[in-house]
Amino acid sequence: MAMAGGGHVVISGGGPTGVVAALACAQRGFRVTLLESAREIDDNPRAATTHPSTLEYIDRLGFADEFIAKGLVCRYFQFWDRDTQTRVAQFDHEILRDETKFTFAVQTEQHKLVQMLLPKIAAFPGCTAELGAEVVGAVQDAGKVTVTVRRGGELSDIDCDWLVAADGGRSTIRKLLDIPFEGFTFPERFTVLTTVHDFERSLGCCYRNYLAGSEEWAMIFKVAGDDMKGRWRAVMPTRESESDEQALADDSVIGRMLGLDRSCTLDDVVHRKIYNVHQRIAAKFRVGRIYLAGDASHLNNPIGGLGLNCGIHDAMELVDTLEAARAGAGEDRLDRYERRRRTLNAEFIQEQTINNKKRLEEKDPAARQRRLDELRATEADPAKQKAFLMRSSLIASVRRAATID
Numbered sequence: 001m002a003m004a005g006g007g008h009v010v011i012s013g014g015g016p017t018g019v020v021a022a023l024a025c026a027q028r029g030f031r032v033t034l035l036e037s038a039r040e041i042d043d044n045p046r047a048a049t050t051h052p053s054t055l056e057y058i059d060r061l062g063f064a065d066e067f068i069a070k071g072l073v074c075r076y077f078q079f080w081d082r083d084t085q086t087r088v089a090q091f092d093h094e095i096l097r098d099e100t101k102f103t104f105a106v107q108t109e110q111h112k113l114v115q116m117l118l119p120k121i122a123a124f125p126g127c128t129a130e131l132g133a134e135v136v137g138a139v140q141d142a143g144k145v146t147v148t149v150r151r152g153g154e155l156s157d158i159d160c161d162w163l164v165a166a167d168g169g170r171s172t173i174r175k176l177l178d179i180p181f182e183g184f185t186f187p188e189r190f191t192v193l194t195t196v197h198d199f200e201r202s203l204g205c206c207y208r209n210y211l212a213g214s215e216e217w218a219m220i221f222k223v224a225g226d227d228m229k230g231r232w233r234a235v236m237p238t239r240e241s242e243s244d245e246q247a248l249a250d251d252s253v254i255g256r257m258l259g260l261d262r263s264c265t266l267d268d269v270v271h272r273k274i275y276n277v278h279q280r281i282a283a284k285f286r287v288g289r290i291y292l293a294g295d296a297s298h299l300n301n302p303i304g305g306l307g308l309n310c311g312i313h314d315a316m317e318l319v320d321t322l323e324a325a326r327a328g329a330g331e332d333r334l335d336r337y338e339r340r341r342r343t344l345n346a347e348f349i350q351e352q353t354i355n356n357k358k359r360l361e362e363k364d365p366a367a368r369q370r371r372l373d374e375l376r377a378t379e380a381d382p383a384k385q386k387a388f389l390m391r392s393s394l395i396a397s398v399r400r401a402a403t404i405d
């Protein structure tokens, strides 16, 4: 249980970043108040892919076995040419065996991570994890932060030593602090269709597949589902000609599914959802005693499955930073959080996800061929394949962090 280290941390937002930050802080002896505005855990299909570097952090926090047991172990991921329905390249995490004990990614849906951690956080003495509690205000002076919380119609204040804004892309706290969220929003949105159609049996897909197409790209992933019976998620861009309502209507949905595999049926589709997609980084990750983490500080497209992973990496850097703050570290040490996390987000997450999207959506025939050939060549050369996986799994990002002081 918690060591008595002292210090009170309020965390706004009980998404994946908030719960991991909360557990890490509780384990280091902070008193933690986790406030989540939603009354229920959001189980819409968002992140699932958890990379080796993140599994290492999860292992350090002591729940890797439980996390892996709720998901699917994915040793491989594949790139496909959607035009010809043929596999272009397969990448094998086993090539990382000298770098990590996790030679696979794990597909565990993000709401399961939240469900898993809320009771663990609340089990620490002095720590609470509350749903239906919205942070609506925060002011700070040299000695404390005062956080205003709304529960139903009631407002109340909580004083704390540090506030973590893990309140997602629309972060109330980032807006209250007037921090610019620099970057752009893609004109197209992403449609996520969840189906029980088995793409492994019908097309020979593995659990993580990226499909480059001259007409349209797609991603196909398998997740375990709450019943552990298996579901597949197909992600595609919305079409310019369609409103969101049209994109989610039966005729469009079955058209999209048949475009992936002629044996798909509408009855197999169990969920439909559309997301806006952005590439943005907050201009500042820290203002005095307030720290931004996860989607509150950065957003990226989901191709490559990096956003949540980056949020968990933020949380782990943040807990070290708060420990330093508790020990009386100076401004320069505390600003290292921003120096590291902002730089790494730009160098690894933004760079890779923008490139991942370009790779899949390339329409020019010659450039498309070049990109597919590059993937084949990367698979064929073990050194290149390893370097590719070191980046995609964010192991390279963790190592780069250690070089930024």
Ligand SMILES: Cc1cc2nc3c(=O)[nH]c(=O)nc-3n(C[C@H](O)[C@H](O)[C@H](O)COP(=O)(O)OP(=O)(O)OC[C@H]3O[C@@H](n4cnc5c(N)ncnc54)[C@H](O)[C@@H]3O)c2cc1C
Residues within 6 Å of the ligand: 012, 013, 014, 015, 016, 017, 018, 035, 036, 037, 038, 042, 045, 046, 047, 048, 049, 050, 110, 133, 134, 135, 136, 166, 167, 168, 169, 171, 172, 190, 192, 275, 293, 294, 295, 296, 302, 304, 305, 306, 307, 308, 309, 310, 311
């Ligand atoms: C389709 C899709 C697929 C994705 N796949 C992957 C993937 O495979 N791998 C990956 O790494 N990432 C993926 N991502 C990205 C990932 O979902 C996000 O990066 C992740 O959810 C960020 O977690 P977070 O906790 O920072 O923010 P959020 O998940 O947005 O959580 C923020 C929480 O704060 C709460 N909140 C908001 N305002 C307040 C307030 N004022 N007071 C209190 N609480 C508040 C919200 O209710 C929410 O629960 C995907 C995203 C999408 C859309």
